[in-house]
Amino acid sequence: MIISIVVAADEKNGIGKNNQLPWYLPADLKHFREFTIGYPVIMGRKTFDSVEKPLAKRRNIVITTQNLEIEGCEVVHSINEAIEKCKGEERIAIVGGATIFEQSMDLVDVIHFTRIHNIFEADTFFPAINPDKWIQADIERHEPDEKNMYPYSFITYRRA
Template structure:
């Protein structure tokens, strides 16, 4: 047994996927502050055929379940039962349902805040611009993470996107 191997506390099967601007802005009026098809395509490619974990307000902004994904909505409202979704009332419920299945936390801010200590992987899309909005990604110490991949792309809109993937140290 190698005693130098660090034991990871985080769940390797849990990941956050999020797009943010230079100031870590992620939302405005319960919507994305931008429309960048290249980022939406990346999000779809990464999350397709996996679980997505989403807060109630973010789910309501979408209006329907994301196709070809198991939609797990985190809500404290016992009367909330959207069609085509699994509703969980706390993180323990979510973790018991997803077990070891690859699952992506997709927002909003309070759900990200709850899951940051638990996830083993981050998929960050950084948009090299500043937008107006009212919701920001929680503070994140990237010293606790190792960059696995980095790719840039210029969107048709002219924005530069940086797709970054990290694993927890």
């Protein structure tokens, strides 16, 4: 099973502000769908709250310390429990938020990272990618266009 993180961050690793994305970048949303449709997605409760409903065509697993039932989702209490529930899957995607990313960095094989080449006001950040543990395997740069107002890069990191 391939365990991946799918994340977008600005130049300072900002990933959110007030539990929302600080930007709108359609190319990144498409990229996110490409890596997650048909596969389980693991997210924290705050990330689930920000998307407001289960992500379509994906098995949604929500990590929370609370005893909740969320329609259309499987609720677990740790990243390890979430991964255990996915045994037998070809791949899974961890999609946020910051606490879940921090807890999973030593467990994942690949990071699908969208770097937005701008700085936004953020209150939530992605952990630093340690170059001793991760190799940049691929990068695809894009300039702004009529739909995407910021320059961005799709970067794939693989465990060193």
